[in-house]
């Protein structure tokens with residue numbers, strides 16, 4: 001069995017397929033396409049692991065994260081999208097998603 | 112935020128800028144047709160867009176000799192090539208071979224020692240000179256006469272501006288205090304950026320005006336407009352306005368009591384502030400300024416929100432926009448990368464909230480139902496933009512007579 005995420009972050013493995021995506025545009029699209037419940041489930045699982053995950057990744061050179069580490073980085077970057085729906089927008093999320101689809105990323109993201 | 116400028120630090124009991132200070136802008140209603148009439152737009156295109164400095168990029172996109180960027184400017188039907196030469200100079204050219212006009216470059220950016228036209232192989236240097244052309248003896252011209260057509264190009268605070276008017280005044284001297292202030296903002300040292308773009312069904316002034324008044328903040332951004340309003344200043348009006356000729360700015364008021372909404376937002380802010388502080392960018396002296404450069408550029412000095420926003424008219428009722436968040440240096444670690452993404456998300460969500468009202472405003476005006484629109488005291492920057500446009504159109508009309 002392949003190791004999806006670094007040791008200690010197994011709780012997030014169920015979220016890899018939906019959220020460990022490459023590039024700003026893909027992550028933004030995943031956020032908008034998800035249901036409220038899916039966003040909430042991901043946020044509730046990932047937010048308590050934010051600090052340990054970033055600490056784990058900070059110990060490695062940021063330019064060359066690979067495999068499980070790169071996946072964890074992408075999950076954290078998705079958290080840095082999804083938080084705004086959960087913490088700030090609340091029931092304004094759907095309207096915001098409709099309008100923000102007009103703002104298209106020119107993808108530069110390293111992960 | 113860490114800006115400690117005593118002149119602009121938030122004061123309890125906010126006092127808005129008075130109408131008297133802004134009387135010089137006039138108080139009349141504004142003719143609505145300027146915001147939708149295609150004939151008026153055609154005048155603006157000639158009087159404003161073909162004669163003003165337009166931001167098209169940043170020096171970090173052309174770091175080494177031979178680097179180029181290629182930009183389409185619809186208002187001029189122009190394709191421009193901005194090239195860093197061997198001599199370190201940045202030059203802008205029409206992306207059009209001087210033989211029979213063929214585009215030299217199709218890609219958005221790249222690196223080339225020289226520019227060879229695919230059609231008949233005329234080859235141009237990084238300085239635009241025609242270096243070689245097969246069977247050139249058959250032409251009744253000289254290589255000197257066949258250099259690429261150059262467009263004016265100037266850099267301020269790392270930002271690249273072009274101007275189609277060969278006689279235009281240089282940009283920097285027009286900017287008054289803004290020029291030196293902009294040099295202190297992270298953008299002036301940026302090495303990379305994140306970008307998102309849009310196309311909206313609205314006149315360029317309707318789009319731009321939305322972002323130069325705070326009157327709408329509490330209605331359109333009740334949740335995402337973090338810190339923009341507060342009990343002392345319910346509309347989030349600025350603490351001052353400044354005008355330097357065609358250019359205009361405001362000093363943004365921030366609510367000192369602002370609390371981030373949740374643990375990820377808090378973590379993002381703290382990480383961003385730590386990363387900026389590590390680069391000496393947190394305590395910048397002009398972090399509360401909004402810099403509006405006529406006609407279509409603005410940016411905030413706030414190091415946590417150091418974005419630029421440029422609008423490009425497509426026609427009287429359509430506008431393309433480019434929003435960039437500029438970063439100094441690569442993210443040094445995962446936490447900094449996370450902080451950048453968290454800030455970018457917040458900014459894009461905030462900008463998204465304006466889209467409906469911009470396009471719905473256009474729909475209302477384009478119907479012709481209104482003869483006039485109205486600007487209040489605290490929409491002074493919108494009024495100044497309109498006044499400046501009128502001045503430019505009148506000047507062009509006077510020259511034509």
Ligand code: FES
Nearest residue numbers: 208210211228231
């Ligand atoms: S059109 Fe470029 S070489 Fe002929």
Ligand SMILES: [Fe+2]
Nearest residue numbers: 321331332465
């Ligand atoms: Fe807004």
